[in-house]
Amino acid sequence: MRYVHTNLVARDWRRLAAFYVEAFGCVPMPPERDLSGAWLDRATGVEGARIRGVHLRLPGYGDGGPTLEVFQYKPEEEAEAPAPNRPGLGHLAFAVEDVEATIMRVQELGGGALGETVEVGIPGVGGLRFAYLTDPEGNIVEVQRRVSESSS
Numbered sequence: 826m827r828y829v830h831t832n833l834v835a836r837d838w839r840r841l842a843a844f845y846v847e848a849f850g851c852v853p854m855p856p857e858r859d860l861s862g863a864w865l866d867r868a869t870g871v872e873g874a875r876i877r878g879v880h881l882r883l884p885g886y887g888d889g890g891p892t893l894e895v896f897q898y899k900p901e902e903e904a905e906a907p908a909p910n911r912p913g914l915g916h917l918a919f920a921v922e923d924v925e926a927t928i929m930r931v932q933e934l935g936g937g938a939l940g941e942t943v944e945v946g947i948p949g950v951g952g953l954r955f956a957y958l959t960d961p962e963g964n965i966v967e968v969q970r971r972v973s974e975s976s977s
Contacts, residue, residue, distance in 0.1 A: 830880060830892040831917065836962055838878040838897035840935075844961050845893060848931050849919050851881035854892060875899040884919070893917070907965050909939065909957060916957065916965035924954050927968045935961035944972060 878896035
């Protein structure tokens with residue numbers, strides 16, 4: 826058994842995929858998807874479903890590594906805004922070299938910050954510097970870096 830992908834449902838799949846490519850170095854894995862048909866209606870339980878999007882290879886893995894699947898559905902249904910404490914998928918996390926530089930880059934690309942950058946020592950893990958951000962569609966992304974010294 827192996828982990829294959831995580832799916833993000835986008836309002837604008839091209840814009841969201843471009844964000845993850847530019848902000849985190851994800852790599853598009855062709856082909857782009859444009860899927861529909863009775864089989865998709867049956868699989869998703871969504872009548873008249875059409876999915877368009879792309880898989881992005883996550884940084885730090887080779888060609889066979891897991892992907893971030895960015896899909897846009899028609900018909901689209903509105904959802905509650907993501908929150909760090911809402912049950913369900915909480916966030917995606919990326920290890921980065923420079924937390925502050927990544928925050929700036931994410932904001933330049935249309936994302937935002939949720940809280941403050943924090944540095945803390947976690948028993949059994951060590952020092953960690955991290956922040957919660959949002960992508961341009963409001964999905965939560967954690968950026969983190971291990972540090973040798975920590976404070977709380």
